[in-house]
Amino acid sequence: MAGKWILVVEDNDKNMKLVRDVLGATGYRTLEATTGARALELAVEHEPDLVLMDVRLPDIDGVEALGQLRARTCTASIPVLALTAEAMRGDRERFLAAGFDGYLSKPVDIVELIAAVRQHCERVPRTAESEHRRGASVR
Ligand code: MN
Numbered sequence: 787m788a789g790k791w792i793l794v795v796e797d798n799d800k801n802m803k804l805v806r807d808v809l810g811a812t813g814y815r816t817l818e819a820t821t822g823a824r825a826l827e828l829a830v831e832h833e834p835d836l837v838l839m840d841v842r843l844p845d846i847d848g849v850e851a852l853g854q855l856r857a858r859t860c861t862a863s864i865p866v867l868a869l870t871a872e873a874m875r876g877d878r879e880r881f882l883a884a885g886f887d888g889y890l891s892k893p894v895d896i897v898e899l900i901a902a903v904r905q906h907c908e909r910v911p912r913t914a915e916s917e918h919r920r921g922a923s924v925r
Contacts, residue, residue, distance in 0.1 A: 789815060792835065794809070794817070794818050794838045795820075795821075796818075797821065804894055809903065812900055814907075821844055821845045821846075822848070822851035822854075823846065825839070826854050826861075829864065833861065836866075837855065837864055837866040837867070838866075838890070839866050839868055839886070840870065841869065849884050852868075852884065865907075866887055867886060867890055867906065868889045868890070888905075
């Protein structure tokens with residue numbers, strides 16, 4: 787699974803750093819956005835293998851951002867996991883009903899994070915063409 791691209795959408799610096807460090811140490815490459823709008827731009831431009839989507843963002847919320855990803859052909863099939871501090875009973879079902887592929891609660895459990903990322907990155911093999919496009923614009 788090494789070398790897959792994960793788009794991390796998170797407006798909290800500490801959470802972003804934790805997720806970035808864990809994914810990087812596990813061999814994943816990360817794209818980072820702190821707003822829903824930027825997340826959409828990066829998703830369209832790079833077609834990441836997976837999106838980790840904070841639900842509470844400064845602009846649009848994560849559910850709306852998910853809807854916008856699903857509405858575009860090029861990003862519709864990218865797996866998206868909700869990342870949220872809300873831990874009320876029933877949240878998991880609510881986020882899955884909204885169309886997320888999975889749910890991770892904050893504070894992030896590192897083992898759970900890696901397991902979920904591995905599981906959801908198994909899916910669509912990248913094409914050489916999309917790999918090239920990413921490589922051209924991401925350092
Ligand atoms: Mn947030």
